[in-house]
Amino acid sequence: MIIEEVKCKTALSKSNLSGLDYSLNPYRGCEHNCAYCYVPNVLRIKRKSWGTFVDVKTNIPIVLSKELKSKKRGVVGISTVTDPYQPIERKYRLTRYCLEQLLIHDFSICIQTKSDLLLRDIDIITKFSDVEVMVSIGTLNDSERKKIEPGSSSIKSRLNALQTFSDMGIKNTVFFGPIYPNIKKEDIPEIIDTFKTYNAKEIMVDKLNLKPGIKENILRIIPPYKNLIGNPDIYNEIYSEIIKICKLKKIKAISAF
Numbered sequence: 001m002i003i004e005e006v007k008c009k010t011a012l013s014k015s016n017l018s019g020l021d022y023s024l025n026p027y028r029g030c031e032h033n034c035a036y037c038y039v040p041n042v043l044r045i046k047r048k049s050w051g052t053f054v055d056v057k058t059n060i061p062i063v064l065s066k067e068l069k070s071k072k073r074g075v076v077g078i079s080t081v082t083d084p085y086q087p088i089e090r091k092y093r094l095t096r097y098c099l100e101q102l103l104i105h106d107f108s109i110c111i112q113t114k115s116d117l118l119l120r121d122i123d124i125i126t127k128f129s130d131v132e133v134m135v136s137i138g139t140l141n142d143s144e145r146k147k148i149e150p151g152s153s154s155i156k157s158r159l160n161a162l163q164t165f166s167d168m169g170i171k172n173t174v175f176f177g178p179i180y181p182n183i184k185k186e187d188i189p190e191i192i193d194t195f196k197t198y199n200a201k202e203i204m205v206d207k208l209n210l211k212p213g214i215k216e217n218i219l220r221i222i223p224p225y226k227n228l229i230g231n232p233d234i235y236n237e238i239y240s241e242i243i244k245i246c247k248l249k250k251i252k253a254i255s256a257f
Contacts, residue, residue: 177206
């Protein structure tokens, strides 16, 4: 992994995602190295280099501190093109330092991650007036998770983090996505039951978006997915089943896009 310390000129970017006014990304690049990641397409990074480097924006807490003095209040998404709690955060703590600055002005925040490292910052997160913790889970099969998301936290640890924040009264959401392409309609009841067991209050569902290079990247890792990738009928069937089961279980379910 190539780690490079860099300086940034801005901290908050305008977000076009629903429910978010700003995005905050303390890092460029991600150690999780998810095979389905759309970020290389967005940032125009060669896919073969994705997961091999992380640029650390060492001055971002200072830049953020200055920006917050004049920015209009809004919801800050942490993060949108990298994971704020990827392993390098243990050393640099940039996400934590940024949270400290956001708390001073009590901006609303929405944290999305595949890591249980966010539990380290529970002392800060619980002090915000308006906060949502979103834990991304695309499968319950941890052996497949290790292949598709090799640098991420285990599914069990993510579920435990979800439970912890729920027990503390923090709004929490499972970002069920991208749904792994081998998940079948009959798997949905068990998956939803598991999310409910760990006190998920809401489930946001996202399909596998096949931007250029993603399908080939996944098939390179797990060839048997070939017949299941990119079939909209299968996804629509699964999404309909999710909505039906969530209604029965009295859990709110919405589409990501």
